[in-house]
Amino acid sequence: xxxxxxxxxxxxxxxxxxxxxxxxxxxxxxxxxxxxxxxxxxxxxxxxxxxxxxxxxxxxxxxxxxxxxxxxxxxxxxxxxxxxxxxxxxxxxxxxxxxxxxxxxxxxxxxxxxxxxxxxxxxxxxxxxxxxxxxxxxxxxxxxxxxxxxxxxxxxxxxxxxxxxxxxxxxxxxxxxxxxxxxxxxxxxxxx
Amino acid sequence: xxxxxxxxxxxxxxxxxxxxxxxxxxxxxxxxxxxxxxxxxxxxxxxxxxxxxxxxxxxxxxxxxxxxxxxxxxxxxxxxxxxxxxxxxxxxxxxxxxxxxxxxxxxxxxxxxxxxxxxxxxxxxxxxxxxxxxxxxxxxxxxxxxxxxxxxxxxxxxxxxxxxxxxxxxxxxxxxxxx
Numbered sequence: 001x002x003x004x005x006x007x008x009x010x011x012x013x014x015x016x017x018x019x020x021x022x023x024x025x026x027x028x029x030x031x032x033x034x035x036x037x038x039x040x041x042x043x044x045x046x047x048x049x050x051x052x053x054x055x056x057x058x059x060x061x062x063x064x065x066x067x068x069x070x071x072x073x074x075x076x077x078x079x080x081x082x083x084x085x086x087x088x089x090x091x092x093x094x095x096x097x098x099x100x101x102x103x104x105x106x107x108x109x110x111x112x113x114x115x116x117x118x119x120x121x122x123x124x125x126x127x128x129x130x131x132x133x134x135x136x137x138x139x140x141x142x143x144x145x146x147x148x149x150x151x152x153x154x155x156x157x158x159x160x161x162x163x164x165x166x167x168x169x170x171x172x173x174x175x176x177x178x179x180x181x182x183x184x185x186x187x188x189x190x191x192x
Numbered sequence: 193x194x195x196x197x198x199x200x201x202x203x204x205x206x207x208x209x210x211x212x213x214x215x216x217x218x219x220x221x222x223x224x225x226x227x228x229x230x231x232x233x234x235x236x237x238x239x240x241x242x243x244x245x246x247x248x249x250x251x252x253x254x255x256x257x258x259x260x261x262x263x264x265x266x267x268x269x270x271x272x273x274x275x276x277x278x279x280x281x282x283x284x285x286x287x288x289x290x291x292x293x294x295x296x297x298x299x300x301x302x303x304x305x306x307x308x309x310x311x312x313x314x315x316x317x318x319x320x321x322x323x324x325x326x327x328x329x330x331x332x333x334x335x336x337x338x339x340x341x342x343x344x345x346x347x348x349x350x351x352x353x354x355x356x357x358x359x360x361x362x363x364x365x366x367x368x369x370x371x
Contacts, residue, residue, distance in 0.1 A: 020297055021280035023253065030252060031245075038241035039233075048240040055241075056248050060255045067257075127232050134229035154233050181226070188229060189222030 011075040019066040026066070030059050033076060036155055037083045043138055043150055044087040054090055058082040073164050080151065080165045091143075130191070137187035141180055148173045149180035263304040264340035275299045278339055282311070285335035289328050291316035291362060300351075306340060308351040314358035325354050 006014060006028045017025035037058060042051035061082050062069075069078055138146050147166060151157045152173070157165065162173050259274040279297045286294040293314045300308035309332065315324055332352055 016295055017283075020283045020294060021257075021276050022283065026252065027249065030248065034245065034248065035237045035241050038238055038244065039236065042238055042240060048238075048244075051238075051240060052244040052247070055244070056251050059248060059252060063252060063255050064257050130225070130229050131232050131236060134226075134233060153230050184229075185219060185222035185226045187222075188225040189219045191225050 012071060015066060015069060015071065015075050018063070019069065026063055029062075029075065029079075033079050034059070036076075037079055040080060040147075040150055040155065041083050041087050043135070043146060044084070044143065045090050046139060050090050054083060054086040057086045061086070074161070076155075077157065077161045077164050080155070080157070084147065084165055133188060133191045134184070137184050140187065141183060142176075144168065144172075145176040145180040145183070148176035149184070152177045153181075260299075260301055261304050262299065262301060262306050262340065264342075266341040272304065273339060275301070278306075278336075281335050281339050282309070282332060285331045286311065286313060286328060289324075289331050291319045291324065292328055293360065295357060306336070306347055308347065308353070309336075310353045310355065312355045312357045314360045315356055316362035317359045318362070319359075321356055325356065328354055 006017075006025055009017075009025075009028070011029070011032075014025045014029050018029060034055060037055045038051055041054040041058075042048065045051055045054060058079065059082075062079060069075070073081075138149075141149070144166075148162060148168070151162045151165060152159075159170050159173055162168070163170055166173070168176070257276055259276050261272040262275050262278055264271050264273050278299055282297050283294045286292055294311060295314055296310075296312040298310040299306065300310070311328070311332065313328065315321060329352055332354075336347065
C-alpha cells in the first residue's frame with residue numbers, strides 16, 4: 001500500500017505531494033499529526049464531539065489550501081494554527097462560558113479518556129488517573145495559559161512557533177507558560 | 193491544596209528558585225507530579241481521536257478543492273477536466289520518468305483553455321539534465337494528450353516550462369532502472 005511507502009517520508013515531501021493532489025500523502029499527514037491536533041483541540045473546546053469537528057474542519061481546510069502552503073512555517077505549526085482557529089470559532093459559537101474562570105478539582109475527570117496500552121494494568125490505571133487529574137487542572141486554567149502550556153510542554157513547539165500559532169507575543173507566551181506551570185503544580189501537589 | 197510562595201518569572205521567563213520545599217513557586221511534590229503527568233500526556237492518544245479517525249478519513253476522501261475547469265476535446269466532443277485532475281495526472285507522469293520527481297505544478301488557463309504549464313522538478317544526482325528535460329517534456333505532452341485530447345497540441349513547447357529546482361540522491365528503484 002502506498003501509505004506504507006510514504007509512512008517514513010518527511011513532512012515537506014508529503015506536503016508537496018499532497019499539494020499536487022496526492023490524497024495518500026495527505027492521509028499520512030493526517031494520521032501523523034491528527035492525534036496531536038485532537039489532543040490540542042480537545043483541551044481547548046473540552047468536548048469530544050466539538051474536538052472531532054474542529055480537527056476534521058482543520059484537516060479539510062489544510063487539504064484545500066495546501067497549494068498555498070509554502071513551507072515558511074513547519075507543516076505541524078501550520079496545522080496547529082488551523083486547529084486553533086477552528087477551535088476559537090467553535091468556542092465563540094457557544095459563548096458565554098468563560099473557561100478561564102472555571103475551576104476543577106484534581107481527580108475529577110474532565111473527559112480523559114483512554115490511555116495508550118501499558119504492559120501493567122495497575123500502572124495503566126495510575127497513569128489514567130494522573131492524566132485525568134492533569135486534564136481537570138488544565139480545565140481550570142485561563143484559555144491562553146492552557147494553550148501556551150500545551151504547545152510548549154506537550155507538543156514541544158518553540159516560542160517563535162507558538163507566536164505563529166497563537167498570535168500572542170513572545171513575552172506574553174512566556175508569562176502564560178510560567179503561570180500555567182505554577183498553577184498546575186499547585187493543583188497536582190495533593191494528587192496521590 | 194498546597195500553598196506555595198509567590199514568585200515572579202525572571203527576565204528569561206525561567207522561574208526563580210524559592211528554596212525550601214518549593215522551586216519557582218512550585219511545591220516539589222507538585223512539580224514532580226506535574227512532570228510525570230506531562231510525560232504521560234505527551235505520549236497519550238485520546239480515545240476520542242481513535243474513534244474519530246475513520247470518520248475523519250471518510251470526510252477527507254470526499255473533500256474537494258476549489259478547482260478550475262480545463263477544456264478538453266476529442267474530435268467534435270468537448271468536455272471539461274478539473275485542473276486538479278490535470279495536475280495529479282501530470283505528477284504521476286513526471287514521477288514515472290526515472291530519476292525525476294515532480295515538486296510543483298502550475299496550470300495556466302485562458303478561460304478554460306490550457307495555455308501553459310510550469311513544472312518544478314528534482315532530478316537524481318548524476319542525471320544528464322538537458323537530455324532528461326526532453327524526456328520529461330515528452331512525458332508531459334503524452335499525458336496532456338491522454339487527459340485533454342486535441343487541445344493539448346495547442347500548448348506549444350514554450351508553453352511547457354520545466355524548472356529543475358533541486359537534485360536528490362537516486363533511490364534504489366532509480367539505480368535499478370538506470371542499470
